[in-house]
Amino acid sequence: MRLTISATLVVLAFFAQSASAQPIASPLVNPVTVADDQRIETWHDKTILVFTPHPDDDTFSSGGTMARLAANGNKVIIVIYTNDNKGSKDLEMTRERLAQIRRAEEEKACGLLGIPKENIHWLGYEDGDLEYADPRVLRGEACRFIKMYRPDAILSPDPGTKWVQWHKTDHRMAANITQDAFIAAEWHLYYPQHLLDEGLQPYSVPVVYYFYSQEPNYEVDITTQFDAKIQASAAHVSQFEPSNSKYTPDMPPATYNMIKTGFSGYHKVKDKYVERFRRAEAP
Numbered sequence: 001m002r003l004t005i006s007a008t009l010v011v012l013a014f015f016a017q018s019a020s021a022q023p024i025a026s027p028l029v030n031p032v033t034v035a036d037d038q039r040i041e042t043w044h045d046k047t048i049l050v051f052t053p054h055p056d057d058d059t060f061s062s063g064g065t066m067a068r069l070a071a072n073g074n075k076v077i078i079v080i081y082t083n084d085n086k087g088s089k090d091l092e093m094t095r096e097r098l099a100q101i102r103r104a105e106e107e108k109a110c111g112l113l114g115i116p117k118e119n120i121h122w123l124g125y126e127d128g129d130l131e132y133a134d135p136r137v138l139r140g141e142a143c144r145f146i147k148m149y150r151p152d153a154i155l156s157p158d159p160g161t162k163w164v165q166w167h168k169t170d171h172r173m174a175a176n177i178t179q180d181a182f183i184a185a186e187w188h189l190y191y192p193q194h195l196l197d198e199g200l201q202p203y204s205v206p207v208v209y210y211f212y213s214q215e216p217n218y219e220v221d222i223t224t225q226f227d228a229k230i231q232a233s234a235a236h237v238s239q240f241e242p243s244n245s246k247y248t249p250d251m252p253p254a255t256y257n258m259i260k261t262g263f264s265g266y267h268k269v270k271d272k273y274v275e276r277f278r279r280a281e282a283p
């Protein structure tokens, strides 16, 4: 995610409030009513495709939900747009080494969430440069994964509804491109080679759960998975101090406790922990 923007903001914002303050997650906006069997947290044997700009946005935003889906016997597939190879302040770090570190951290994090590394697809775009990739090619890559896996649901950053939601670089491109890929996946003439060369049929995405949303309308109870989420978040060692400034694979207990405290404040609603999304059917 580069420089731990989400995590850092979460933690700092949390500490700016008292420990008994209200949760600082975006409040629910017009919560949707969804039948129990349509609720993603009740699913079994489904396929969920997660598009993430960097190898950690999936964990930070949706790790509890992903762990719950995996525990329920669903197949969770992750597509990571960038290699996250620039977010270090360690002057001895190289892009090549950081990309390797980030890959290993993501694989460990996903393992802690119950998702095998074989389920992770790396598109490998340079960190911070996703907006300079060819959008038509990028959309085609996302579109191909949708046609290939034919997911029952997708998780992706929220591009906004009436107004475009601001995201930092890579996140805004990932949000927009993934949404554009939904449309392209419906029509075989957008990327006809997918059908002609690989036999991939068009596909309409039934429902999307947008994360990093400023207007969430849906929440998933992740109380049971909260510890796994903390452990998985802490697996992204290089994204937190002191490792971000001087890389070490070990995380001091104080940093771990800071993550746990910050995320507890962020996710706690009354007596449970939640993750919030904007749910949209047939996007």
Ligand SMILES: [Zn+2]
Pocket: 001, 002, 053, 054, 057, 171
């Ligand atoms: Zn990110």
